[in-house]
Amino acid sequence: MCTAVSFLSKEHYLGRNFDLDISYGEKAVITPRNYPFKMRKLQDLTEHYALIGIAAVFDDVPLYYDAVNEYGLSMAGLNFEGNAVYLEEVPEKLNVTPFEFIPYILGQCKTVAEAKTLLEKINLVNIPFSEQLPLSPLHWIVADKEQTLVVEPLASGLKLYDDPVGVLTNNPTFDKQLLTLSKYRGLSAKTPENTFAPAVDLPVYSRGMGTIGLPGDLTSSSRFARAVFTKAHSICEPTEMSSVSQCFHILNSVEQVKGCCELEEGHFEHTIYSACYNTTKGLLYYSTYDNRQLTALDLHKVDLDGSEPNVYPLLTEQNVHYQN
Ligand SMILES: C[C@H](CCC(=O)NCCS(=O)(=O)O)[C@H]1CC[C@H]2[C@@H]3[C@H](O)C[C@@H]4C[C@H](O)CC[C@]4(C)[C@H]3C[C@H](O)[C@]12C
Numbered sequence: 292m293c294t295a296v297s298f299l300s301k302e303h304y305l306g307r308n309f310d311l312d313i314s315y316g317e318k319a320v321i322t323p324r325n326y327p328f329k330m331r332k333l334q335d336l337t338e339h340y341a342l343i344g345i346a347a348v349f350d351d352v353p354l355y356y357d358a359v360n361e362y363g364l365s366m367a368g369l370n371f372e373g374n375a376v377y378l379e380e381v382p383e384k385l386n387v388t389p390f391e392f393i394p395y396i397l398g399q400c401k402t403v404a405e406a407k408t409l410l411e412k413i414n415l416v417n418i419p420f421s422e423q424l425p426l427s428p429l430h431w432i433v434a435d436k437e438q439t440l441v442v443e444p445l446a447s448g449l450k451l452y453d454d455p456v457g458v459l460t461n462n463p464t465f466d467k468q469l470l471t472l473s474k475y476r477g478l479s480a481k482t483p484e485n486t487f488a489p490a491v492d493l494p495v496y497s498r499g500m501g502t503i504g505l506p507g508d509l510t511s512s513s514r515f516a517r518a519v520f521t522k523a524h525s526i527c528e529p530t531e532m533s534s535v536s537q538c539f540h541i542l543n544s545v546e547q548v549k550g551c552c553e554l555e556e557g558h559f560e561h562t563i564y565s566a567c568y569n570t571t572k573g574l575l576y577y578s579t580y581d582n583r584q585l586t587a588l589d590l591h592k593v594d595l596d597g598s599e600p601n602v603y604p605l606l607t608e609q610n611v612h613y614q615n
Pocket residue numbers: 292293309310311315347354355356368369370371372389390419420424425426427428429461462511
């Protein structure tokens with residue numbers, strides 16, 4: 292399971308929990324403008340916008356899970372098992388493989404509006420990276436400070452949805468996720484009136500009664516509803532640190548604790564990392580399952596005209612600030 296959140300405070304942030312049982316050895320990677328992204332079916336992207344994000348690096352190629360470019364356009368890929376369909380090559384379209392998709396969009400588009408125009412021409416083609424790394428069934432959130440889009444590869448082609456809640460999890464398809472939210476219309480951050488049985492005295496024995504019914508389980512539809520509610524009511528100061536903390540608090544409301552979701556004997560899905568991008572400034576903050584301290588990287592601290600990816604292993608060891 293995974294959850295992504297597009298969050299607007301004074302600036303815009305993209306948050307993402309990466310939930311899985313295993314790691315692919317993901318790292319923080321800054322790819323400068325002149326690194327040649329080799330394309331399987333199109334001309335190589337020899338010049339493109341610079342990116343910062345989390346990626347697995349295989350054969351020296353950064354395969355991005357989530358990233359932001361130097362203009363503030365951000366994307367994250369989340370599992371979409373059983374629904375994602377990648378098609379055969381089509382001559383009249385731009386045939387892009389799923390593993391090329393994030394750099395192809397972020398390398399060339401400054402905004403979601405520009406991405407929408409390019410997406411109309413794209414066919415996500417069923418070519419895996421290698422025999423060892425087969426096609427991964429994904430869908431994507433694409434966000435900037437103005438709007439959020441969800442892109443789903445279906446049998447009928449790429450389906451684009453405007454995402455009015457700025458949240459994406461996993462299955463089912465995004466239209467169904469949105470419809471399910473109506474079930475929770477009555478929930479509130481305030482203490483509710485007794486409309487249930489007004490003649491009966493129903494004492495308010497706890498705070499938070501307006502949220503009774505908000506699903507607490509780990510399924511993708513429940514995490515979707517919980518993240519939407521939390522984000523919709525979230526308030527913070529218009530400062531960088533308050534906004535970053537708040538983004539992580541929203542992500543923490545849907546995080547996965549090791550042991551609670553068993554995939555196969557002894558394999559537990561858990562939140563391997565949480566990332567929060569300040570998309571305006573090109574900053575990546577992350578924490579990992581064991582290292583609760585935030586670590587940050589700045590896109591603009593490397594030579595963006597270079598041609599080699601800058602690769603930073605994630606700092607996964609717990610770092611405690613001892614006070615006495
Ligand atoms: C499994 C990951 C998504 C995590 C997620 O959504 N979990 C939820 C599981 S569930 O629905 O609740 O069951 C996805 C996100 C990005 C994916 C990776 C990236 O696409 C980059 C390459 C692409 C290659 O084709 C396969 C390996 C890979 C390295 C991918 C492995 C895997 O599919 C990743 C890591």
